[in-house]
Amino acid sequence: MRGAAATLRGELIGLAGVVERNVYLVRRYIWWDIAFFVWTVANTLTIVYIAKGIEAAGGQIDVERTTTILLIGAVIWAYLGIIFEILTETVAWERWEGTIEYTFMAPLARPVHLAGMGIFSVAYGVVRAVLLFGIVAALFDLQLPEANFWSAVVVLAIASISFVGIGMMTAVLPLISPEKGVQLGFIAQGVLLVVSGVYYPVDVLPGWMQALAVISPATYALDGIRAAILDGAGVGAVWHDIWPLIIIGAVAVPLGLEVFRRGERHAKRHGKLKRSG
Numbered sequence: 001m002r003g004a005a006a007t008l009r010g011e012l013i014g015l016a017g018v019v020e021r022n023v024y025l026v027r028r029y030i031w032w033d034i035a036f037f038v039w040t041v042a043n044t045l046t047i048v049y050i051a052k053g054i055e056a057a058g059g060q061i062d063v064e065r066t067t068t069i070l071l072i073g074a075v076i077w078a079y080l081g082i083i084f085e086i087l088t089e090t091v092a093w094e095r096w097e098g099t100i101e102y103t104f105m106a107p108l109a110r111p112v113h114l115a116g117m118g119i120f121s122v123a124y125g126v127v128r129a130v131l132l133f134g135i136v137a138a139l140f141d142l143q144l145p146e147a148n149f150w151s152a153v154v155v156l157a158i159a160s161i162s163f164v165g166i167g168m169m170t171a172v173l174p175l176i177s178p179e180k181g182v183q184l185g186f187i188a189q190g191v192l193l194v195v196s197g198v199y200y201p202v203d204v205l206p207g208w209m210q211a212l213a214v215i216s217p218a219t220y221a222l223d224g225i226r227a228a229i230l231d232g233a234g235v236g237a238v239w240h241d242i243w244p245l246i247i248i249g250a251v252a253v254p255l256g257l258e259v260f261r262r263g264e265r266h267a268k269r270h271g272k273l274k275r276s277g
Contacts, residue, residue, distance in 0.1 A: 026045050035187050063144060065230065071166040073138050075107050079129040079156075080163055080218060081189055086121035086166030088185030090114070091174040110264065111257050114171065118164035126156075146232035154235050155224035160247045163219035165252025172263030217248045 068098065103113070137144070170185035177184065195209050196202070196218035202210055213219045224241035227233035235242070 005238075009065075023122060036182055038187060038190070043252045068139055068142055068144070068227060068230060070199055071133065071140075071142070071231060073222060074136075075129050075133045076156075076218065076222055076225065077198050078132055079125045079192060080192065082125040082128055083118075083163045083167050084170055084185055084189050086124065087114075087117055087164065088170045088173065090117050090171045103262070104268075114168050114257065114260060117171075118167065121167065122160045122164065125160075129156075143246040144229060147229045148232045148234060149229070151228035151233060151235050151238060152225045153241060155221055155228065155238060155245070156241055158249065159217050159221035159224075161249035162245055162252045165249060166217070168253070168256025169259045171256075173259045173261040189234040192216055195219070197222055215237070215248070215254070217245055220248075222245050 008064075019260050042121045053259065173184045191212075195205065195212040197205075197213065198218070202213045202219060205213065220241040224238040224245075227238050227241070
């Protein structure tokens with residue numbers, strides 16, 4: 001009996017040790033855990049505000065138009081997500097392949113490196129977005145007789161510059177935090193998802209969230225593309241959405257490059273370039 005009791009005691013101590021170790025890990029990365037919680041809240045709010053959007057429409061909705069609005073939101077969200085994913089994992093991919101030191105020592109200017117990643121992410125994202133839109137539109141048998149796809153493409157192309165600039169900023173996260181930096185990039189997506197009116201009108205949001213929507217490129221991209229596809233708006237008619245995208249892009253790209261440059265310098269100085277955890 002004493003032997004069994006001692007064994008049980010040892011196992012319970014081990015169990016407590018495992019729990020205690022994870023408590024210390026949470027304490028060590030408490031700010032990251034708070035950030036991930038924000039991402040969860042953002043996704044939950046997104047679902048809740050869909051109902052608010054229907055309420056704002058008086059509960060009477062045009063099913064086909066509402067389906068198209070939600071489809072455009074989902075496609076742009078997926079497009080934005082793939083840009084963020086590819087750019088945010090710029091560093092992670094190099095770590096996985098074991099080529100990070102070679103890449104960062106190569107005779108290639110960092111802006112050229114990041115621009116190449118951005119161009120690839122946009123091209124890949126466009127292919128995915130077109131396929132996604134086409135498949136879902138066919139499944140729901142959506143009729144879009146007034147759609148001005150050329151205008152929508154122009155808006156998306158200009159918006160992509162801003163998306164790439166923001167992606168460059170999130171790309172620095174795995175440099176400064178090899179442990180959880182990649183996951184933190186998805187939090188930026190979650191914030192944009194909530195404030196940009198992906199699935200509901202921006203005016204159903206609280207005032208402080210509407211203020212954030214003003215500086216989100218996704219807000220203008222969604223408004224412009226929806227106007228082009230649903231109402232056949234031309235480039236001139238959506239200029240009020242295009243010029244803010246130009247300004248945001250002109251700020252986001254240089255800022256993204258500078259943020260990445262500083263993050264790279266920090267990683268090299270503190271020996272985080274090669275680390276995987």
